[in-house]
Amino acid sequence: MNVVLFGPPGAGKGTQAKELSSYYDIPHISTGDILRANVKQGTELGKKAEHYMNRGELVPDEVLIGIIKNRLAEPDCKKGYLLDGYPRTIPQAEALDGILEEIGMPLDVVLNIDVPDEELVGRLSGRYMCECGESYHVRFNPPQNEGVCDSCGGQLYQREDDREEVIRQRLESYKNKTQPLIDYYANKNLVVHINGEKDINSVFDDIRVVLDKYLN
C-alpha cells in the first residue's frame, strides 16, 4: 500500500508510522529523520539543511525532491511506502506525482491526522526521542524509566527544534506552505481524515480500519 501520512508537526505521524510500518511490513520514510541523520553525520546535505531546521523553516524543495527520489528507488519500496513529512509544499507534491508515475506506484491514500493547534504545542514541547526512532511524551506516552528508551535502553533527548519559539515557526510554515496540500489531494479524492485527538492506540485502530482496505 502506498500512503502519505499528513498533518501538522506533533499530530502523531511518526508515532503511528513506526507502528504501521511493522504491522504492514512497509518502509517508514521520514524526511525529517533522513535530514537529522545527515546533520548528525555532518554530510554536505546535513550542513545545508541544519540552518533551516534549527529555525523551524522548510529546507528548499530541490533538496527534498532529490532525497525522496533516491529513497523511493530503493528496493524495499517495491512493497509500498509510508511517507511521513513529505510532501510539504505544492512543488514537492507535483514532483512526487512525477516520481510515482515513473516507478509505477501511485498513491492509494493521504491520511490527514487532525489535531487542534493548542494541543500541538504541548505535544511537541513534551516530546522525547531515542536514536532508535522511538518517541515518547512526558505525560501522554512516558517511558517506564524516566529518560530511558523502553525499546533499546538508549538515553532519551529533546529535539533542537522542539523549543517553543521554533515550534511556533514550524506551525507557521505548516499553515502557509503545507496545509494547502489538503486541497491538492482532496481534488484527487485521496484524502481520509483521522481524528488525531484520541489516544495513541485508538488512532492506530482508526488508521488500520482505513488501510486494511488497501491490502492486496
Ligand code: ADP
Ligand atoms: P509528528 O511525527 O507528527 O511530528 P509525533 O508522532 O512525534 O508527531 O508525536 C508528537 C508527540 O506527541 C510525541 O511526544 C508523541 O509521543 C505524542 N503523541 C503522539 N500521538 C499522540 C496522541 N494520540 N495523543 C497524545 N500524544 C500523542
Ligand code: AMP
Ligand atoms: P519533521 O521531523 O518532519 O518534524 O521535520 C523536521 C524539520 O526537517 C522540518 O521543520 C524542516 O526544517 C525539515 N523537513 C523535513 N521534511 C521536509 C520537507 N518535506 N520539506 C522541507 N523541509 C523538511
